[in-house]
Amino acid sequence: MTVAVTLPETRGKLTADTPLAPLVWFKSGGPAEWLFAPKDVSDLQNFLRSLPADMTVWPLGLGSNLIIRDGGKPGVTVRLGKTFAGMAPHSDDPNMIVCGAGAPGISAASFARDNALAGTEFLRGIPGTVGGAVRMNAGAYGREMCDILVSAEVVLRDGSLQTFSLDDMDYSYRYSGLPEDAIVVEATLRGTPGNKDAIAAEMKRIADEREASQPLRSKTGGSTFKNPEGHKAWQLVDEAGCRGLQIGQAQVSEKHCNFLLNLGGATSSDIEALGEEVRRRVKEHSGVDLQWEIQRVGNEA
Template sequence: MRAQELEGLLEGFRGKVKANEPLAPIVWLRAGGPADLLAMPADVDDLALLLKALPEEVPVTVIGLGSNLLIRDGGIEGVVVRLSGKGLGKFEVDGDLIRVGTALPDKLFAKAALDAGLGGFAFYHGIPGGLGGALRMNAGANGGETCDRLVEVVALDRQGNRHALTQAEMGYSYRHSDAPKELIFVEALFRGERRPEEEIRAEMDAVQKHREEAQPIKTRTGGSTFKNPPGQRAWELIDAAGCRGLKIGGARVSEMHCNFLINEDDASAYDLELLGETVRARVLANSGVRLDWEVRRLGRFGETGEVEPFLGA
């Protein structure tokens, strides 16, 4: 579908639509190809209008702040939806309940909860990205997880219809949700607990201190690359396999924290994915453990070629 064809279907759409729009500048790894079409709806109603107007055969991909995302060099087919922080970044408090829009960055969510005197959300201070991604992957850090205080999620389906899912219906496990992939999360309801501000702030300061000391947060990275296997730590397995500092093209395994891949020298998405698969292969050979990707890989491979999964997964 071309931009002109989509515009003809979107009477009343208040957001923006751009054709062949580069995505590398808006993802943290700063690599990858363009979106065939990038749509930025103004709010939830605008998103519903877009979804209702799109023909069923047009693929729809939602991205947030791009922190946990590797977009392949061939770009993404169909329509890429990027949610607006202005239209879908609300934060409302009612007693110990917080209703929040999914485009709100995790760090701002933690700060807003602090200002409201509600504890239980300090761990979000250390998670890059937006709340929508956190809901999808049950993001967590420093002993806390998204599922811990979640009450309900509101989402739109591919046809623009509204659904509400309870915490139990989200089907959470470690870094995973069973919620249907087609659902686009637009808001969530959490329950906090009244805590002294200085206590919450101390927790957030501890989270920030840990990040600064242990993670390469000032580099072009996508956060933790692989999930921790049960009872083990991915970085220890990667280190034991001799992968600390390993480099392919412009991509390197961080010397500081070897579960982070870094775009060091204008790496292509091919470089980054090939490096990740090489790490998986070496860890398997050294320890017999199959690491699973935590970073989402999306889109088409580019002219450099396809990266074959070394482990068949």
């Protein structure tokens, strides 16, 4: 990419034309025009306030459930580092915890367990950050973020820091009403008093079930399509004859066919084309129009 703009000074790390493929699960796709790792919330706020208004901003978490297209991501990609991954008990309510948006879901579940709070065990099965889970109302094993979120601290494109309550999130299935360029920096989650051993056992059950049923050790993006009302996406894909289907080095997983795989040399274009072919075949076979759960961003090559 040609970089011809001067961006605001920052206390964090700002790099141009930075590869994103190493940061996403599929290990494919083009570079970020700019990649910004803010030092703290105020650094992020000041940077966004001073950023040219026509420069787009997009948050990147752990890179699961994501296709970065081969032409790369224009604008500024914001990635929250370790300073955004802290966790603490809520100061006023022992049934709540406060999590930095950069914390992995598994870390939040473990912190809740250590504080004898049940109800967040499903986060053990969410392969992204707390911030990403808040943004997309992530869910697994019968629960979603809307079941445990109390509020979220969000930095908007103009640099303002605002608190979004659960009602403000406008949640539905794998959707929130947050602006696309809003960046979640912290979330308050509610649990219920529980037994640490029972909570740990449920987390282990979830981990074991994921290991047995999903291709977790492959280059994948996680669950590809949303479950349509009254259906399981994987079953529709399987019934349409797509298990093992391949385009280039992209393949529908034979272990769990709502997962797409990069067998080693797949481009993002291959992966996305495979997903669209699966959608076409499912529509032809069952009449169901599968919707992507994986986010697809950036420019075509």
